Amino acid sequence: MIEERFDAIVVGAGPAGNACALTLAQRGLKVLQLERGEYPGSKNVQGAILYSDALEQLIPDFREDAPLERHIIEQRLWMMDDRSTTAMQYRSDDFNEEKPNRYTIIRAQFDKWFSKRVQAAGALVICETTVTELVQDDNGRVIGVRTDREGGFIKADVVVLAEGVNGLLGARAGLREVPAPKTVALAVKEMHFLPQETIESRFNLKGDEGVVIEAAGTITNGMTGTAFIYTNKESLAVGIGCLISDFAETGETPYGLLERFKSHPSAMPLLMGSEVKEYAAHMIPEGGYRAIPKLFGDGWLVVGDAGQFVNAVHREGSNLAMTTGRIAAETIAQIKTRRDPMTAENLSVYKKKLDQSFVMKDLKKYKNLPHALENKHLFTTYPQLLSSAMQTWFRVDGVDKKAKENAIVKSFFSARRFTGLLSDALSMARGWR
Ligand SMILES: Cc1cc2nc3c(=O)[nH]c(=O)nc-3n(C[C@H](O)[C@H](O)[C@H](O)COP(=O)(O)OP(=O)(O)OC[C@H]3O[C@@H](n4cnc5c(N)ncnc54)[C@H](O)[C@@H]3O)c2cc1C
Numbered sequence: 132m133i134e135e136r137f138d139a140i141v142v143g144a145g146p147a148g149n150a151c152a153l154t155l156a157q158r159g160l161k162v163l164q165l166e167r168g169e170y171p172g173s174k175n176v177q178g179a180i181l182y183s184d185a186l187e188q189l190i191p192d193f194r195e196d197a198p199l200e201r202h203i204i205e206q207r208l209w210m211m212d213d214r215s216t217t218a219m220q221y222r223s224d225d226f227n228e229e230k231p232n233r234y235t236i237i238r239a240q241f242d243k244w245f246s247k248r249v250q251a252a253g254a255l256v257i258c259e260t261t262v263t264e265l266v267q268d269d270n271g272r273v274i275g276v277r278t279d280r281e282g283g284f285i286k287a288d289v290v291v292l293a294e295g296v297n298g299l300l301g302a303r304a305g306l307r308e309v310p311a312p313k314t315v316a317l318a319v320k321e322m323h324f325l326p327q328e329t330i331e332s333r334f335n336l337k338g339d340e341g342v343v344i345e346a347a348g349t350i351t352n353g354m355t356g357t358a359f360i361y362t363n364k365e366s367l368a369v370g371i372g373c374l375i376s377d378f379a380e381t382g383e384t385p386y387g388l389l390e391r392f393k394s395h396p397s398a399m400p401l402l403m404g405s406e407v408k409e410y411a412a413h414m415i416p417e418g419g420y421r422a423i424p425k426l427f428g429d430g431w432l433v434v435g436d437a438g439q440f441v442n443a444v445h446r447e448g449s450n451l452a453m454t455t456g457r458i459a460a461e462t463i464a465q466i467k468t469r470r471d472p473m474t475a476e477n478l479s480v481y482k483k484k485l486d487q488s489f490v491m492k493d494l495k496k497y498k499n500l501p502h503a504l505e506n507k508h509l510f511t512t513y514p515q516l517l518s519s520a521m522q523t524w525f526r527v528d529g530v531d532k533k534a535k536e537n538a539i540v541k542s543f544f545s546a547r548r549f550t551g552l553l554s555d556a557l558s559m560a561r562g563w564r
Pocket residue numbers: 142143144145146147148149165166167168171172174175176177178179180181182260261262263293294295296300318319320370372413414415434435436437440441446447448449450452
């Protein structure tokens with residue numbers, strides 16, 4: 132067991148923990164990072180899209196040796212009913228830039244690479260070690276951690292909880308609540324392997340160009356959730372996720388939903404002939420702004436998924452994790468430079484900095500959206516109405532265009548009536564503000 136005292140202990144080696152440990156070590160603090168997995172990334176599941184901006188602020192030259200799959204030049208948004216897909220697609224050659232904005236990555240490889248940078252900066256990283264408890268003094272101040280290894284507890288001036296979505300350590304110590312099932316999605320993901328040329332011809336790509344597809348509609352069988360297909364070099368990441376409260380209510384299984392998505396006539400041709408090598412399940416915090424727990428206290432801070440920092444609308448999580456990890460570390464380093472104690476009052480600067488950052492501004496903007504998305508018509512009635520409107524519009528059958536327009540408008544009013552349409556529109560507008 133380690134006897135020495137650390138300036139900071141970081142629990143977890145995902146993007147939040149790595150960003151935090153790296154920044155602390157770069158600023159000369161004595162850092163211990165503990166990860167329960169066999170290696171950083173071994174426990175982690177993600178689609179995965181990496182947003183360059185957040186990583187660039189930590190490691191400006193990351194493109195030189197980070198394990199990147201494809202840079203994204205095209206985004207497709209699918210609204211699906213059982214047989215059809217209404218799509219929006221944006222593809223731009225502008226995304227073929229010198230420093231691309233988004234990449235697909237494979238998290239196990241990426242987290243390992245990131246951790247090497249953390250270690251090179253001087254942090255002590257120990258894997259296969261689960262933090263079992265936060266140690267508090269008589270005044271409730273966090274003064275270290277206990278792990279599943281033998282020995283006493285490890286002391287530190289501050290403990291950063293980068294433990295991911297469950298937030299179990301913080302909850303066990305009575306510092307926060309465990310996230311409610313309504314605020315967490317359960318997602319499953321498979322890796323489908325295909326030859327590089329097949330992926331490039333199926334998705335109309337060349338070189339390292341990539342496509343991401345986000346999908347919603349009747350594929351989730353009335354539950355609040357989305358599905359995705361992301362192109363890697365020689366594989367496709369295919370997944371789907373819905374709120375845990377919806378799984379509990381409906382008795383649906385994540386695997387059943389994934390099969391439903393994969394066998395949809397729009398998805399199946401893209402996956403045909405692939406070899407499935409990995410299957411993984413993980414939770415995603417989706418409660419947004421209103422579900423953010425207490426973020427700091429005497430001797431502790433929360434970063435990343437543990438703080439519910441995920442923007443579910445824009446599918447951003449890893450960038451919020453890295454940004455919160457970096458800002459937490461900058462706050463700690465400033466307090467340390469002033470030789471001040473790691474009190475709740477001093478650490479509260481972390482929250483103030485977050486409030487000024489895109490992280491809180493974005494989450495605040497969508498604070499009403501989780502409630503708006505509880506409307507099941509968004510995942511049942513509307514995709515069907517949209518699909519049948521498209522079909523009416525595109526089918527050439529001797530019916531005049533005015534009659535087609537009238538039929539489309541009538542279909543919306545008879546499905547939801549005027550009051551339903553109005554209340555759905557207002558609720559979505561409130562969610563979007
Ligand atoms: C299917 C899926 C697809 C996603 N797609 C995207 C995407 O495309 N783009 C995107 O930006 N985000 C995506 N996300 C979200 C993204 O993965 C998370 O927001 C991000 O991983 C959060 O990072 P983190 O470091 O906070 O937590 P995590 O990555 O979960 O890391 C937490 C770490 O802490 C360790 N740990 C936990 N408890 C302990 C303990 N007691 N002791 C020691 N170690 C512990 C865990 O082993 C883990 O390594 C996706 C998530 C899922 C599930």
